[in-house]
Amino acid sequence: MIKLPRMSLRVSLLICVLSIFAAIGAVVATPRLTEVENPPNLEETVPRQFGDWKERPSPYAQVSLATGNEENLDRPYDQTVMRTYVNSKGQMVMLALAWGRKQRQEVKVHRPDLCYVAQGYDVQSLKTVTFANIMGASGPVTGKRMVATSRRGGEVVSYWMRIGSLYSEDAVNTRLHILKEGLAGRIPDGILVRASQIISEGATPAEIELVHQRQELFLAELVQATPRSSRSLLAR
Amino acid sequence: MSRVSPINRIDLIPWRAIAPWSILLAGLCVLYVPSFVDLFVGLWSTDRHAHGPIVLAVALWFFYFKARLIAQKDVPIMPAPAIGWPVLICGLALFVIGRSQSFLVFEIGSLILVLLGIVLIFFGRKIAKCLWFAFFFMLFMIPLPGSLVDAITQPMKIVVSYASEHALFWLGYPVARSGVVISIGQYQLLVADACAGLNSLFTLEALGLLYMNVMRHESAFRNVLLALLIVPISFVANITRVIVLSLVTYHFGDEAGQGFLHGFSGMVLFITALLLIIGVDSLLRAASMAWAKKRQQIGVRVDQEK
Numbered sequence: 001m002i003k004l005p006r007m008s009l010r011v012s013l014l015i016c017v018l019s020i021f022a023a024i025g026a027v028v029a030t031p032r033l034t035e036v037e038n039p040p041n042l043e044e045t046v047p048r049q050f051g052d053w054k055e056r057p058s059p060y061a062q063v064s065l066a067t068g069n070e071e072n073l074d075r076p077y078d079q080t081v082m083r084t085y086v087n088s089k090g091q092m093v094m095l096a097l098a099w100g101r102k103q104r105q106e107v108k109v110h111r112p113d114l115c116y117v118a119q120g121y122d123v124q125s126l127k128t129v130t131f132a133n134i135m136g137a138s139g140p141v142t143g144k145r146m147v148a149t150s151r152r153g154g155e156v157v158s159y160w161m162r163i164g165s166l167y168s169e170d171a172v173n174t175r176l177h178i179l180k181e182g183l184a185g186r187i188p189d190g191i192l193v194r195a196s197q198i199i200s201e202g203a204t205p206a207e208i209e210l211v212h213q214r215q216e217l218f219l220a221e222l223v224q225a226t227p228r229s230s231r232s233l234l235a236r
Numbered sequence: 237m238s239r240v241s242p243i244n245r246i247d248l249i250p251w252r253a254i255a256p257w258s259i260l261l262a263g264l265c266v267l268y269v270p271s272f273v274d275l276f277v278g279l280w281s282t283d284r285h286a287h288g289p290i291v292l293a294v295a296l297w298f299f300y301f302k303a304r305l306i307a308q309k310d311v312p313i314m315p316a317p318a319i320g321w322p323v324l325i326c327g328l329a330l331f332v333i334g335r336s337q338s339f340l341v342f343e344i345g346s347l348i349l350v351l352l353g354i355v356l357i358f359f360g361r362k363i364a365k366c367l368w369f370a371f372f373f374m375l376f377m378i379p380l381p382g383s384l385v386d387a388i389t390q391p392m393k394i395v396v397s398y399a400s401e402h403a404l405f406w407l408g409y410p411v412a413r414s415g416v417v418i419s420i421g422q423y424q425l426l427v428a429d430a431c432a433g434l435n436s437l438f439t440l441e442a443l444g445l446l447y448m449n450v451m452r453h454e455s456a457f458r459n460v461l462l463a464l465l466i467v468p469i470s471f472v473a474n475i476t477r478v479i480v481l482s483l484v485t486y487h488f489g490d491e492a493g494q495g496f497l498h499g500f501s502g503m504v505l506f507i508t509a510l511l512l513i514i515g516v517d518s519l520l521r522a523a524s525m526a527w528a529k530k531r532q533q534i535g536v537r538v539d540q541e542k
Contacts, residue, residue: 005313007358012256015324015354016263022328023266026335105339106279106382114386120415120426151414171383175339182337 031182034101035164036189040230042079042097050225053218058084058094060198063119063155065098065110076100076107076190085218093218096194099233103163103178103190111171112159112194113146121148121155128169129212131160133220134235141235142167143193145212149201156208157196158215164188165236193234195219260354267331267350271343279340279379287438291377294442298370306366314360324353340379348374373445376438392437396471397427400478409486418478420486423493427478440470440509447513458520465516466509473509477501 048055062082081097100109113123124147134141143160161168164181165188168174181188195215199208223234272292280288327349334342348371355364364371393416401413404420412419416427444466448459481501485493 005359006253007256007260009252009256009259011357012260012263015357016259016266018324018328019263019267019350022332023270023335025332029332029336031336105337106379107338111383114383117390118386120417122415151417171381175381179333179337179339183333 029183031185031187033186034189035186036101036233039079039099039101039233040227042081042099042230042233045227045230046081046097046222047225048083051221052087053085053093053221054087055083056086058092060084060094062094062096062196063116063121065096065115065192076103076109091214092197093215094196095222096196097191097234099189099191101189102187104187105175105178108163108174108178109161109190109192111161112157112192113144116146116148116155116157121150123148129158129216131216131219133216134223136162136165136167136235138165142169147208154199154201154203155196156199156211156215157194158212158219159192159194160235161190161192162236163190189233191233193219264350268347271335275344275379285379285435287435287442288377288379290439291373291442294446295370295374295377298373298445299367302367302370306363311362311366314362315358316356316360319361320353320356323349323356327353341381344378376441392471393427396474396478399471399475400427400482403475403479404482409482411482418482420482423485423490425478425482425485425493436474436505437467437470440473441466443506443509444513447510447517451517455524458524462513462517462520466513469509469512469516472512473505476508477505480504
């Protein structure tokens with residue numbers, strides 16, 4: 001047993017009081033306002049048919065939206081939609097939407113580049129892209145073009161992630177945005193909008209470019225065709 | 237003795253000696269008990285953060301261990317409130333931000349600053365310096381952000397998969413690998429985070445420190461060397477685990493493999509690691525003894541030449 005050295009009672013009282021203030025401060029500063037109170041149901045409101053595109057049951061399983069580490073407690077999504085659309089030329093686009101009402105530092109929308117890697121893909125390229133035809137509050141939506149390959153085949157992916165009003169390009173930005181909103185007492189919502197397509201192994205860069213362009217048009221038409229209330233979840 | 241000095245009187249009333257400590261402890265509990273309860277039911281109950289409680293326990297034990305040493309050595313108490321208070325205030329501010337914004341790096345990281353601040357305010361730099369390793373060690377307890385863990389874990393998983401594949405191939409098994417998926421015979425094994433992750437490295441690092449403190453090496457150099465060597469040791473232990481799991485699956489089927497995975501693979505990991513740590517440490521000791529002997533001989537020779 002250690003003989004405890006003597007300490008000043010007054011100082012320790014002061015530290016204790018400060019600690020209690022800090023604990024109360026933390027409770028007071030916890031953000032409570034969510035941006036979307038009555039979210040529309042995406043599965044019902046996102047159109048199953050628009051323009052030349054029509055939903056079709058698909059034989060392919062999509063790459064999961066998770067990084068595979070969550071084990072029940074980190075479930076960032078309140079709504080997910082996974083569909084396959086086909087146009088009159090027989091071209092196919094897979095769509096994944098994942099929306100979460102509350103985006104917090106440790107529980108938030110997963111980045112597709114990480115999801116794909118976690119599921120055995122190698123990310124070959126990842127480039128920032130501006131979706132010129134899709135308007136957010138402050139101009140066109142920015143997202144990513146990704147090409148990922150694995151032994152099972154490659155995928156061309158176009159996606160964007162919206163956290164509140166931010167189109168997130170990297171994890172640090174996302175964290176800072178959530179922190180800024182949180183200190184103002186608000187909890188932003190977040191969504192991942194992802195279009196993907198399986199490609200054959202020998203696809204040329206030109207072919208991949210075409211697929212990206214088709215996906216971007218598809219997403220623009222999709223946003224356009226979605227009723228207003230749900231559209232604000234997809235792009236804001 | 238007719239007169240009792242005031243200092244002695246305080247000694248006679250233990251309440252006066254214990255009260256400040258209890259008040260301090262109560263303050264810390266108000267701050268951190270909710271956080272740690274959240275951690276225990278949340279992140280720390282998951283595979284990838286399973287090292288957290290172990291690190292916490294070792295850190296607490298280390299504080300106690302060091303405090304006892306300090307008490308024996310009579311390190312002078314020279315309060316340094318001038319740096320102590322700012323450190324404490326920073327820690328508390330970090331806590332408020334971290335806790336309210338559910339930013340775990342800040343929330344748990346603040347504990348280090350708060351404790352450091354308190355030690356400085358009451359006991360000063362000398363004692364804080366004696367405790368540096370305990371503070372440093374607590375860094376391992378902070379749950380790192382998922383994206384960072386992923387970024388570190390992914391290459392570790394690839395290395396473990398790569399080495400396991402080559403070892404199995406060398407042993408003559410029909411084995412192939414794609415990324416972190418190992419195919420052996422008709423079976424496919426995905427090298428999961430738990431098989432290569434930071435958590436096993438951190439846990440082993442804690443285990444290694446425990447070992448070093450039980451052995452009580454005097455040489456700081458040897459301790460640091462051993463602490464660094466735990467990184468490759470953890471890799472080797474993880475590779476051993478993956479190989480054993482692959483072999484069990486290959487020879488006894490998927491079910492046996494899964495049973496092994498949940499039952500004994502952790503044990504294989506830790507026993508391998510412990511044996512390696514003891515082995516490496518014995519080698520280091522032998523090497524340093526041989527070195528000392530050689531130096532002595534040279535010394536003797538130099539003496540004779542004189």
